[in-house]
């Protein structure tokens with residue numbers, strides 16, 4: 313362990329290093345590291361370790377939102393599709409009616 317004893321803490325130049333962070337590979341003293349998932353992580357890498365799962369959750373939430381949006385579009389499309397089908401199923405005689413023409417054009 314001679315090499316480790318010669319190393320100094322990355323944050324405290326006067327302190328001897330006690331641990332080497334497996335993430336960044338820098339040496340740190342006991343005060344600069346914390347245990348996380350049975351591994352000793354430096355204070356600089358700990359936020360990254362904690363953030364990783366949260367970022368994955370955010371991506372999942374984004375995908376869920378996208379799926380909800382797509383589902384909404386589908387519902388709206390289906391709604392208009394039904395309206396279109398309803399209009400198509402109407403008899404032609406309905407469109408030939410002059411009810412709206414006589415009311416609004418003849419007035420002017």
Ligand SMILES: [Zn+2]
Nearest residue numbers: 333336354357
């Ligand atoms: Zn680190």
Ligand SMILES: [Zn+2]
Nearest residue numbers: 321324341344
């Ligand atoms: Zn330190």
